[in-house]
Amino acid sequence: xxxxxxxxxxxxxxxxxxxxxxxxxxxxxxxxxxxxxxxxxxxxxxxxxxxxxxxxxxxxxxxxxxxxxxxxxxxxxxxxxxxxxxxxxxxxxxxxxxxxxxxxxxxxxxxxxxxxxxxxxxxxxxxxxxxxxxxxxxxxxxxxxxxxxxxxxxxxxxxxxxxxxxxxxxxxxxxxxxxxxxxxxxxxxxxxxxxxxxxxxxxxxxxxxxxxxxxxxxxxxxxxxxxxxxxxxxxxxxxxxxxxxxxxxxxxxxxxxxxxxxxxxxxxxxxxxxxxxxxxxxxxxxxxxxxxxxxxxxxxxxxxxxxxxxxxxxxxxxxxxxxxxxxxxxxxxxx
Amino acid sequence: xxxxxxxxxxxxxxxxxxxxxxxxxxxxxxxxxxxxxxxxxxxxxxxxxxxxxxxxxxxxxxxxxxxxxxxxxxxxxxxxxxxxxxxxxxxxxxxxxxxxxxxxxxxxxxxxxxxxxxxxxxxxxxxxxxxxxxxxxxxxxxxxxxxxxxxxxxxxxxxxxxxxxxxxxxxxxxxxxxxxxxxxxxxxxxxxxxxxxxxxxxxxxxxxxxxxxxxxxxxxxxxxxxxxxxxxxxxxxxxxxxxxxxxxxxxxxxxxxxxxxxxxxxxxxxxxxxxxxxxxxxxxxxxxxxxxxxxxxxxxxxxxxxxxxxxxxxxxxxxxxxxxxxxxxxxxxxxxxxxxxxxxxxxxxxxxxxxxxxxxxxxxxxxxxxxxxxxxxxxxxxxxxxxxxxxxxxxxxxxxxxxxxxxxxxxxxxxxxxxxxxxxxxxxxxxxxxxxxxxxxxxxxxxxxxxxxxxxxxxxxxxxxxxxxxxxxxxxxxxxxxxxxxxxxxxxxxxxxxxxxxxxxxxxxxxxxxxxxxxxxxxxxxxxxxxxxxxxxxxxxxxxxxxxxxxxxxxxxxxxxxxxxxxxxxxxxxxxxxxxxxxxxxxxxxxxxxxxxxxxxxxxxxxxxxxxxxxxxxxxxxxxxxxxxxxxxxxxxxxxxxxxxxxxxxxxxx
Numbered sequence: 001x002x003x004x005x006x007x008x009x010x011x012x013x014x015x016x017x018x019x020x021x022x023x024x025x026x027x028x029x030x031x032x033x034x035x036x037x038x039x040x041x042x043x044x045x046x047x048x049x050x051x052x053x054x055x056x057x058x059x060x061x062x063x064x065x066x067x068x069x070x071x072x073x074x075x076x077x078x079x080x081x082x083x084x085x086x087x088x089x090x091x092x093x094x095x096x097x098x099x100x101x102x103x104x105x106x107x108x109x110x111x112x113x114x115x116x117x118x119x120x121x122x123x124x125x126x127x128x129x130x131x132x133x134x135x136x137x138x139x140x141x142x143x144x145x146x147x148x149x150x151x152x153x154x155x156x157x158x159x160x161x162x163x164x165x166x167x168x169x170x171x172x173x174x175x176x177x178x179x180x181x182x183x184x185x186x187x188x189x190x191x192x193x194x195x196x197x198x199x200x201x202x203x204x205x206x207x208x209x210x211x212x213x214x215x216x217x218x219x220x221x222x223x224x225x226x227x228x229x230x231x232x233x234x235x236x237x238x239x240x241x242x243x244x245x246x247x248x249x250x251x252x253x254x255x256x257x258x259x260x261x262x263x264x265x266x267x268x269x270x271x272x273x274x275x276x277x278x279x280x281x282x283x284x285x286x287x288x289x290x291x292x293x294x295x296x297x298x299x300x301x302x303x304x305x306x307x308x309x310x311x312x313x314x315x316x317x318x319x320x321x322x323x324x325x326x327x328x329x330x331x332x333x334x335x
Numbered sequence: 336x337x338x339x340x341x342x343x344x345x346x347x348x349x350x351x352x353x354x355x356x357x358x359x360x361x362x363x364x365x366x367x368x369x370x371x372x373x374x375x376x377x378x379x380x381x382x383x384x385x386x387x388x389x390x391x392x393x394x395x396x397x398x399x400x401x402x403x404x405x406x407x408x409x410x411x412x413x414x415x416x417x418x419x420x421x422x423x424x425x426x427x428x429x430x431x432x433x434x435x436x437x438x439x440x441x442x443x444x445x446x447x448x449x450x451x452x453x454x455x456x457x458x459x460x461x462x463x464x465x466x467x468x469x470x471x472x473x474x475x476x477x478x479x480x481x482x483x484x485x486x487x488x489x490x491x492x493x494x495x496x497x498x499x500x501x502x503x504x505x506x507x508x509x510x511x512x513x514x515x516x517x518x519x520x521x522x523x524x525x526x527x528x529x530x531x532x533x534x535x536x537x538x539x540x541x542x543x544x545x546x547x548x549x550x551x552x553x554x555x556x557x558x559x560x561x562x563x564x565x566x567x568x569x570x571x572x573x574x575x576x577x578x579x580x581x582x583x584x585x586x587x588x589x590x591x592x593x594x595x596x597x598x599x600x601x602x603x604x605x606x607x608x609x610x611x612x613x614x615x616x617x618x619x620x621x622x623x624x625x626x627x628x629x630x631x632x633x634x635x636x637x638x639x640x641x642x643x644x645x646x647x648x649x650x651x652x653x654x655x656x657x658x659x660x661x662x663x664x665x666x667x668x669x670x671x672x673x674x675x676x677x678x679x680x681x682x683x684x685x686x687x688x689x690x691x692x693x694x695x696x697x698x699x700x701x702x703x704x705x706x707x708x709x710x711x712x713x714x715x716x717x718x719x720x721x722x723x724x725x726x727x728x729x730x731x732x733x734x735x736x737x738x739x740x741x742x743x744x745x746x747x748x749x750x751x752x753x754x755x756x757x758x759x760x761x762x763x764x765x766x767x768x769x770x771x772x773x774x775x776x777x778x779x780x781x782x783x784x785x786x787x788x789x790x791x792x793x794x795x796x797x798x799x800x801x802x803x804x805x806x807x808x809x810x811x812x813x814x815x816x817x818x819x820x821x822x823x824x825x826x827x828x829x830x831x832x833x834x835x836x837x838x839x840x841x842x843x844x845x846x847x848x849x850x851x852x853x854x855x856x857x858x859x860x861x862x863x864x865x866x867x868x869x870x871x872x873x874x875x876x877x878x879x880x881x882x883x884x885x886x887x888x889x890x891x892x893x894x895x896x897x898x899x900x901x902x903x904x905x906x907x908x909x910x911x912x913x914x915x916x917x918x919x920x921x922x923x924x925x926x927x928x929x930x931x932x933x934x935x936x937x938x939x940x941x942x943x944x945x946x947x948x949x950x951x952x953x954x955x956x957x958x959x960x961x962x963x964x965x966x967x968x969x970x971x972x973x974x975x976x977x978x979x980x981x982x983x984x985x986x987x988x989x
Contacts, residue, residue: 110931115981134529184474241964241966243963243964243965245911245964259488261489261490263348287966289963290960290964290965290966292933292934292935293933293934293935293964294933294936298932330931331930331931332930332931333930333931334930334931334934335911335931
């Protein structure tokens with residue numbers, strides 16, 4: 001999506017009525033954000049939309065669930081994000097014998113100090129890649145998802161703050177479901193967006209084959225943003241203007257999900273807030289100070305897909321929630 | 336953002352839940368008709384409904400469907416001897432409605448069935464105009480409208496049922512003022528519609544023109560109203576209220592029937608100046624000709640006749656609520672016998688029955704032969720022997736008179752009246768049975784006479800001086816029946832007569848009374864006097880029609896305004912209005928702008944369509960976005976924007 005031709009309207013916008021104008025994001029910061037996205041796009045080839053959504057999720061302060069087949073670049077994406085943003089990164093490979101302590105950490109008795117010392121688990125990191133999250137038993141899943149919701153963990157009765165920003169990218173493989181525990185609906189709600197990567201385009205794949213190993217790109221990647229800049233951007237996201245016409249549109253979409261014939265449970269008010277947050281982040285990515293219906297549409301399928309409960313059909317195949325979310329977008333008029 | 340795909344085709348088949356809605360609406364529409372339908376037809380229709388609900392989307396073969404429809408037409412024809420008329424017509428309509436469900440698959444079929452349901456619901460008005468019918472009609476219309484909303488919506492979840500009904504009500508409510516205007520102002524015919532007033536003898540409870548043992552006691556169970564009376568002056572006491580109905584003279588040993596002479600008009604009438612009691616009667620339809628009055632009517636409605644036996648008969652069967660005024664002369668004596676035929680008929684006894692009764696009378700005559708003495712002896716016989724007044728008496732099989740008088744000795748008023756009359760005739764005293772109602776319930780401003788107040792008594796001829804004299808043998812067996820009403824004497828299940836239930840029934844009857852008085856009796860005459868409170872004495876039909884048209888237009892405009900208001904609130908922003916007009920122009924020009932396209936998407940499409948005007952388009956749309964989605968623009972710029980949007984034209988493509 002293009003950025004607005006700001007210059008053309010400047011003459012008119014200058015005499016805008018006295019209304020609270022959100023503080024403009026420094027151009028320098030926006031440029032750096034653009035460079036960061038460009039760098040991730042150079043490392044992960046052929047998925048500009050997915051990368052945009054990942055940034056969207058990050059700036060909105062939410063977590064992302066990446067659902068796709070192995071080998072399409074889920075881990076590379078997480079790595080590239082961590083490098084580019086200059087954040088601390090850890091990966092947890094979820095297995096069926098993984099315990100909550102393996103994620104959050106454990107207190108170990110130290111002989112030298114003669115007392116227990118807390119050994120922080122891999123979750124104490126700014127970007128956490130939870131690989132194949134559905135392989136771990138529900139207990140371990142819950143430990144991670146609770147930490148995601150509350151941004152702190154409690155070990156041995158002591159509350160420990162997680163670093164900030166704290167961003168979890170969880171992956172799951174939708175095809176090989178043997179020996180997995182599906183995430184319950186209440187926990188799926190913790191993920192702001194569900195991103196699917198898919199195979200890259202022929203062009204991107206050719207480039208991937210021609211270029212040297214991705215690891216070398218990762219090694220040479222520079223940290224373009226840092227924690228402070230990222231937090232400034234996240235602060236700005238919350239101040240992006242959402243007009244009443246736009247809120248009408250969001251409400252219309254929420255209502256449509258609740259009334260759709262094939263949907264059992266529509267989007268909750270919490271999901272509505274999440275939709276607004278993600279739309280704001282998307283507007284910021286497009287260098288805008290206000291949200292447009294197009295922003296809402298860009299994040300809607302990724303946001304609603306994993307939250308909608310579809311009514312099981314006895315005779316036919318149960319439709320894909322993402323397709324139904326798309327149907328709802330088509331059926332809802334922009335006010 | 337990726338281009339959004341073309342929306343999927345709308346679903347062709349209606350979902351199961353919508354089908355259930357449609358079936359519920361149709362079933363509700365035929366519900367009252369089922370009660371009047373022959374069992375064969377009713378069972379058939381219910382079977383079709385059940386089959387449709389359990390076999391969704393599976394239609395019978397078209398040959399089978401055709402045969403079913405033909406069968407239904409044939410059955411209706413066979414049962415009624417034709418398809419013309421109120422009853423066969425409405426039942427044919429019911430059949431067609433339900434049989435249509437055999438091919439209920441698509442929204443089109445569903446809409447057709449609901450539309451037909453409205454019509455079927457309305458046909459019930461041809462049979463009944465009670466308040467309950469009115470409620471039923473409103474409910475049927477409401478259900479139909481709600482179902483139409485559900486059909487258009489394509490689904491309705493359980494939790495949304497309430498919302499659907501609220502929406503249906505919202506659709507129906509604005510029509511109420513129009514309906515009221517039509518009710519009061521639509522010119523009414525002063526004669527009833529042809530065919531409606533027909534004398535079809537359908538299942539309406541009430542007295543019949545014959546009487547055999549058990550007939551009236553069956554009526555006792557019926558709590559329905561027979562008629563209501565409003566007295567002009569003070570009310571007579573309970574035991575004076577003998578409402579005269581059919582007079583029965585002929586007897587065949589079991590069944591009493593009317594004499595063929597009873598419908599001959601009498602030439603001797605009470606004088607209207609002698610009338611000492613006046614009252615108005617509101618008679619519930621019973622589809623017979625007779626009217627009820629206290630003895631003896633001096634002033635009665637013009638469209639009725641007084642027979643030789645002083646029974647009042649209407650010219651036409653009473654098929655809708657009838658209100659009439661009567662003045663009676665209670666001192667009048669029916670002692671002018673025009674000829675001996677009637678007297679002879681009142682003495683005739685069937686052969687071979689009541690031999691023991693005749694023997695008993697012979698014994699009495701041996702003691703004292705005078706008529707007076709025989710009557711007293713007979714009444715004392717009832718009082719002094721163990722006779723019981725009860726509903727659940729044993730059926731009388733071979734010789735009803737003897738079995739009652741000597742064996743069972745338990746019965747209801749018709750047994751006593753019948754036996755007493757027999758005894759009198761056996762003694763040579765002319766006697767006859769009179770049926771009608773006795774008593775009534777004082778329900779505040781009017782007297783309510785129920786079917787359960789039905790009664791039978793006897794009349795004996797006591798010579799030219801005293802004439803026909805009423806003798807009620809029941810009053811000797813169960814005096815409470817006559818003094819306190821039918822409720823006082825018979826044990827019925829307690830719960831049926833719990834005070835609150837009785838009270839509720841009386842209250843409900845007050846509503847019916849009000850309804851009959853104000854709604855059902857609103858006829859052409861009262862319509863012409865509609866504007867009397869405003870000083871206009873009479874209003875003719877042409878003026879009524881004019882008034883109706885004017886009022887309807889005003890009401891329609893108000894409704895239109897009311898609906899527009901909601902729209903107006905949404906579109907009061909002139910910028911948005913101008914923008915939507917522009918979108919429609921773009922669509923006509925061939926630029927696809929689906930409803931879900933946001934302003935930026937539309938802008939890019941226009942630029943792609945016509946790159947020459949890119950700058951103008953971008954400026955316009957940016958300003959619109961600024962107004963609508965960013966922090967707004969000044970009032971001056973809004974006007975500039977509206978002008979810009981309105982003036983925007985796509986240049987011709989080279």
